Amino acid sequence: MSPQEAKKLIESLTSELQQHNYNYYVLAMPSISDLEFDQMLKQLSELEKEFPEYQDPNSPTLKVGGEITKSFKTVKHKYPMLSLGNTYSEQDLIDFDTRVRKAIGDDFEYVCELKFDGLSMSLTYNNGKLSQAVTRGDGTKGDDVTTNIKTIKTIPHKLKGMGYPEEFEIRGEVFMHRAAFEKLNAEREENGEQPFANPRNFASGTVKMQDSGEVAKRPLDCFLYFLYGNNLPFKTHWESLQAVKSWGFKVSEHIRLCSNINEVLDFIHDFDNERFKLSFDIDGIVIKVNNYAQQQELGFTAKSPRWAISYKYKAQEVETRLLSITYQVGRTGAVTPVANLQPVQLAGTTVKRATLHNANEIERLDVREGDTVLVEKGGEIIPKIISVNLDKRPAGLHKTVYIQNCPECGTELIRKAGEVAWYCPNDISCPPQIVGKMQHFTSRKAMNIDSLGDETIVQLFNSGLLRTIADIYSLSDKKTELLLLDRMGQRSVNNLIAGIEASKNNPFEKVLFGLGIRYVGETVAKKLVQHFKNIDRLIAANTEELVAVNEIGTRIAESVIDYFAEPAHIYQIEQLKAAGLQFEIEEKEIVFESDKLEGKTFLISGVFAQFGRAELKDLIEANGGKIVSSISAKLNFLVAGDNMGPAKLKKATDLSIPIITDNELLEMLK
Template structure:
């Protein structure tokens, strides 16, 4: 994982003691590779302010080295970075030796790790001191800085550096707007040393990058880089122009003797003029977990980036008693958020065939936890994406997942690629039906030409048809559909409405009793009453999503008019381009599709025709809406359909271009953002009045 462009010094393979066995040599080689990578990335992160890795990926490197060193303590290399903090300071600034070293924090990532940390604390305390209080605060993602005040006057600001020696950035730090240069309430203290984090709030970071883009300048990768880069400008005027903020998190020298806890110390810092992060005092692992989870839920609403929480023994006396390891305190740790980007090995690449014949490559991963869930598969989207990433079976890859976002490969570590790896080639034939695979010129999407002859496409068409946003046949899930398909009970979507004739066969299926079969039959019967947009979408016409189906229904009013429409009429539909129009035209000219539609209608599938209204006459034409929270009167999908019927475009995120936000119960960050941007917020009652008018 080393970056050849970095000036970090190369590690030499020096062992401790005499190593004769091949296994020892292998372990040492692994240690050396990890040490080189960690040193390179330390230099990029701490010195150049240009990290090449996500924090979670860096944590993985360190953890891998620590695990090796714990398993083979006799083979620990003399220059291992596991006992070091940060990296060498920049030579452009005066170097300052810290009176008290600025150490890093250890990390925990799960509840069990948190409980283990607290157990270790208890092991070092007497019976009377067991289960102490803990103070929790936000883990700010910025640049650690130590400030010295003499008689209330700021006299020095120093970066962490390597933990022992940092850089004097006093003049740049004085430009930070929320940093007090003089502390009236500390004027009697000969020396006060306050430590904290310099960061760049999200809004300021976005403005800075936007301005840089407009001026054709380099943009920053993240707010942490922007803050560090701003403080390391040789011209203080540059730092003064940047939107920086300082948040204090500890007092290392000069704290009044009457203060004996971390929480009171932070309250005192706030009283004398410093900004501090949110603070919570807890007395058990469960209480700590509850605070941690509450912060995860609200982190997007914070004005600055955080990557976890910090938990500290609250008693300053117990902190002193517990002491330190070589690079971190025993009385504190960082409880990091679930990693959103992690490294793992991509073992193989398989090809799946969708309902429209598209071949999608799927990477089979060495299972890894990312974003709070264990991931073993990741989509590679299409053959063009494989070529862009140059990803191959056997590669080490970075996998990213945030919130409910589908995991994706964001980086391939070619320096760790197996020597025998081969580039991925596109299959010439469908892996399911053996029909030829085509990849049109200038396209990235390969397709099976088998059509409904291909079992994979038949199955996917069935699954799509019964899905919630299509015909919404509750209880008839993918598992049963595939089983019915394999046993010949259903071949096309029309066969679903004949399943009531196979009641006796269905009851014989394992885990499908008489009640479950009746529930399925009832759900199929209930689905016969639908809407024209849902039916059009359920047909699975390539390129026709929910929005296009809604537009077709609004444009033509009934199915016959849509089926008989020529290309010119189809293209006149709002938001329908030539390709979608061609695909729709061809779909309704295929005899087997017409036969299936006829069978569905004869089986009783029906809907009300849609009143045609010219696009410009729709009350919400040209407006963009967002829906958030839970609605009492209808599902959000139904609300979306009603908005689209009125001409609105419904999207998933709030921006300055949003016309209105429909806010139901328990609306969260979208509501907060809408209020900040001045976007109109519509209640459910107001919305119901709108759709009824």
């Protein structure tokens, strides 16, 4: 393909993919399948690698992340991000309306919007392209998080249509839908990590991550709700909201133009119950004077605009009786206590159970079976017990003693130093762990066996056809038994076998992640695979060799070693090898650009502004150098970036090993 042909195709694919992103994420009207979209995106990515000079700075491929931000630059807001005055009282809203009428008369309108419980964000666009994204910070200055914000599918890199100002800012709220929050928090709890309190905290923590590739994996969303700029072509806020929708921004459908305060109160009352049906959190309603000229006339106080106010809903709480405490065992063996409650109505749903999180939480609350407890929906999502009404505690209730043995298999529970969760260590024969591991193994991010869903795995486990992950690959020999099961016709069985067979082509990193080794997530699996190349080297690795891998700490290393120390796990891997799964990666042939680094060894550590570590590795190897994983007297150069571990630095200094920057490495190649 000629450069001109590539340029034309890149422009065409970029434009088409941007339109499909808009159709899917903003309009919720996809026009092609996920598979077709992924294939187009892959084609564009490959073309951009071959012809990087033609890549659009706002290419759809950048929404998958990958850049590292070692620190966030502080940026002063052109228009201060002031906070709104807020109230829980309807009388305060009537008083607010009286003040507005006294200042500008009776001829005005209000716009009512939902008050999203997320992270405030300011986006700047120049000539229709996203140039900067900045957090609220202290209101006058915030953090530049542009790289991370570009991974959010609902935020356009390039605007649609015409009529937008040459330069403007648009304000919005970055948030996470409840279903995504629950799923990601459950994974944190299973891995022994502290769960986030609510979706807002999760979204905020995600936006400030250093690796945009990790940000891209977390499904953030964004509603936009206010426009700033010089000489805007609109007279009212309502008019601007309609316009920004046509430019490709996602604006909430739940907005209303109101002619008086009574209509505002009607909107507030409508959403007092409707809010529980939304897929995301709100904590109130925002009321704004519609006309821009009237907003200017009303002006600002030192902290907030006089033309807007927010009404906040009170958190819903209810008392009920704690009937019993039971315990659930997750995929990794983590045991979670659950409060079984006298059914009670809360936030639009009947609540029968609430999480108690862990033993520490039970101790803190001093909650006992038979207590009257106050229940709240944490972040309007997960019911939780927030306190015990001691005045209503019956005499003689026994203090809760956390269980010592697994409720499923009877194995004695363990808790490692520094962790809050108790675990059942019997991952070989504890039923919920076995089922959970198989469900994880077949999940989309692991082996992606769509035809073997969670319910089917439970059915096959209960029927005795599945006992380990390796048994999945023997199902093709059990078609007769499969056909005898409920909802298993010939077509279903054929699809099941075909899906299992296709999964054998998945790369080593997917297989390793699918094994479900504690603390080995997607990113860790990739790093281990890239470093050790095959399963046999990984199995043979000791703690020192494991922690020498970038971002692998002692906790992960110990977990990996413990996993491979179990003979049943090694036997399972041998079975999976025999079934044809991939347990090594293809070694790429390196084409040397020069031999300037021949005979020299390098270790790369830290974060670099100009390069990713993989790029530096490729550069060194392409010029004859060798990468090593640990510091010894034989090491020739330590290539050091920011945030390098102090232990490595000290060891290199003690051994008098030359420490160079990435720029000094480039000088060596000139």
